[in-house]
Amino acid sequence: MSIRIKLLLSFTGMLVISLLVFVLTASLFTVAATGDIRGVRDFYKVHYQVNPLTEQEESIFLELKYLAKNEPDGLLDQELLKEYDFKLRTVRAGLYVRKENLQVYESNTLNQPELEANLPPFDLNNNQIRNTLSIGERFYAYAKFDFQFSDETKGSVYVIRERSPFGEVTRKLLPILVLSLVGIIVVANVMLYRWITRSVVKPLDLLRNSAEHIKEGNLQFTLDMHSKDEIGQLNETFENMRKRLHESIQLRLRDEENRKELISNISHDLRTPITNIKGYVEGIRDGVADTPEKMDKYVNIIYTKTIDLDKLVDELFLYSKLDLKQVPFMFEHVDIVGFIDDCIDEQRYVMEEKDIRLEWKERPGDPVEVIADLEKLKRTVLNIIGNAQNFMDKGQKNIGVSIRLSPEWVTVEIRDNGTGIAPESIPYIFERFYRAEPSRNSSTGGSGLGLAIAGQIIEGHGGQIWAESELGVGTSLYFTLKRATRKEAR
Ligand SMILES: Nc1ncnc2c1ncn2[C@@H]1O[C@H](COP(=O)(O)OP(=O)(O)O)[C@@H](O)[C@H]1O
Ligand SMILES: [Mg+2]
Structure with missing residues (x-):
């Protein structure tokens, strides 16, 4: 399997895994927000049952409770209720007051038509003051107090707060979020893949090509090195090796050339005196040197030439021994x-x-x-x-x-x-x-x-x-x- 394919597979693998993890997380969040799994919802429930309101909301609730205990009819005063509602609104909660089964006051911020039907029944013992409730997909935490108006009718006051607006947002934004995250992951993967390919596979290809060149005996190229990483170092070593090889081959060629030249020079220099000697010896043989003087001259020339030859051979011998460092x-x-x-x-x-x-x-x-x-x-x-x-x-x-x-x-x-x-x-x-x-x-x-x-x-x-x-x-x-x-x- 080529590195390219391995990389492609590993990157695709990473992509699939991260997508799976992402989908899992996203669905967990959705479930948590929309409450499809009871377990997750229960976690919220327990928390908000103990602590449904913030400190400020709680103090307003206590004021209302005090009012309900001591001056219950005050909770029929729309002006007063509006005032409390305003205070609650600033801390993001709402107010609901009930007399028997009739609604006396409901904050319009709550904006929940089915609220009335879902509120717990009257209980003068006030066994459970703090609790949560869910209506459709919306989730509320509340504190309530049940009391009696002066005419002994049943009265209830609620401070209600809607929880987990995150759920709403997630539901609306989820498709966009999913798409953009998937997009980012895909783009990031493609870019990483390209980067790795460029910095690993391309230089390796270059190296392979160079090795191919060397195999074919072509050493006259240079390897461009761009990076300082391991592959860059490998390229550098390779380039050095190529240079050395090139040099040694050049040296060998030059030596070869030298040797050929030497042999041709030696043959040339030896031939001249030998041709001369041969000429004079032939002269003597053919009777050209027919007088003792001529004979003397010929022999002398042959002698000098022989001495030249001897000197030449001697020099050649010395030179070649010196050249081979044998002296x-x-x-x-x-x-x-x-x-x-x-x-x-x-x-x-x-x-x-x-x-x-x-x-x-x-x-x-x-x-x-x-x-x-x-x-x-x-x-x-x-x-x-x-x-x-x-x-x-x-x-x-x-x-x-x-x-x-x-x-x-x-x-x-x-x-x-x-x-x-x-x-x-x-x-x-x-x-x-x-x-x-x-x-x-x-x-x-x-x-x-x-x-x-x-x-x-x-x-x-x-x-x-x-x-x-x-x-x-x-x-x-x-x-x-x-x-x-x-x-x-x-
Ligand atoms: N003193 C010199 N004056 C002029 N030319 C010289 C002198 N010494 C050397 N040369 C030149 O250098 C060449 C090489 O010298 P050398 O190696 O002694 O060869 P050779 O004397 O056999 O020609 C000579 O052929 C000559 O051209
Ligand atoms: Mg000389």
Whole structure:
């Protein structure tokens, strides 16, 4: 059974129950008011028999009683009776006086033609002074006193009050009352039902639709959340789940894309030297290299290409291992100033050959200890210096190294006055296989893995690497390393 039907049933149930209760109450009230059930009427009777009149009415009644006892003929005086009647009327009661069987006075407020016939008979002992009586559907409470006029005729004086005007009102208003109450209950039920449906069933429908979407693999939608209740929370959790799922799928797709690209790049980069080698080997086989000099040249070319290939495979291997975080870092305390000194010394011969001046720009006087993996750090520095010398285009070729210190970090800058890098290329130079010039010409550069490897290594050290460059002026490559604190240095 769907929630919608359950709700509909429960609301209808409530409606029926409240209608039943209402009808029951209404009929009880009607019965009480119109006196169809004796029991209820009797309850009133007992109460009004003991206490038919209010205090004010009672005091007027006592006055009349006194008069009847001491000066009975006064009760024949219409003027006096009118006066009493007026007093009684102000407290909503009426006066009735009888002599033998004839009415002497009747308040017109009582407005009951059958009153006379229903009044109790004369009883000089006054056994029951206070009582109730009902005429048709009307109900009265009264106090009476029987006495004798001076001529010994039977006299009675009544102070009468009609009770339960509510009965009258109910009888007249009951149909309207019933209709409007039923109406209110029905309208309230319909509104409650709609409210609950809106706040429970609709969001659930939305949730189901979303789940349906996800099942079909569509994750590009958002779940609108309107409420803060349990269902709102459920929606929120669901929305978070969708986002996560979407992200992880995106990530997987990107990884997949990366892998494809990597494979295609590797195949391309491997094919070029291999095609070259194949060409020269074929030349030798076919006897194109027919002189010892030519033969020598061919073999040399093949040798260089093989070395290139070896270097490329080596870089690829290192890069992929770094990428998979499979290379352990051997961290130790290194004096970075001494380390750069060694690098410059080592490279001096190569640089002089290429007419490049490699020197210190800013060198701290004292040793500065950093935590680093020496071998990998060397690889980074060599990759950067290698690039600097590869992209030289000026007559005077300079590479300058600076070290700057902050309390926690050491920043190394390697600056050249080469071609510079176009601003739009700078964000990509640390990506694998990225080379700013489109032709993959191996005379100016390598595989495009040099800076990617440098980036991985510095990242492994917990440092940062970045470049600043101006096209035609030169390039600065920076990287940071964490300084060894004094405690660690011990
Ligand atoms: N010092 C530099 N001067 C000019 N361009 C540079 C410099 N260093 C790096 N680049 C640019 O960044 C690219 C990526 O460098 P790298 O990853 O070392 O690859 P590769 O040296 O194999 O081309 C280079 O191809 C080049 O376009
Ligand atoms: Mg390089």
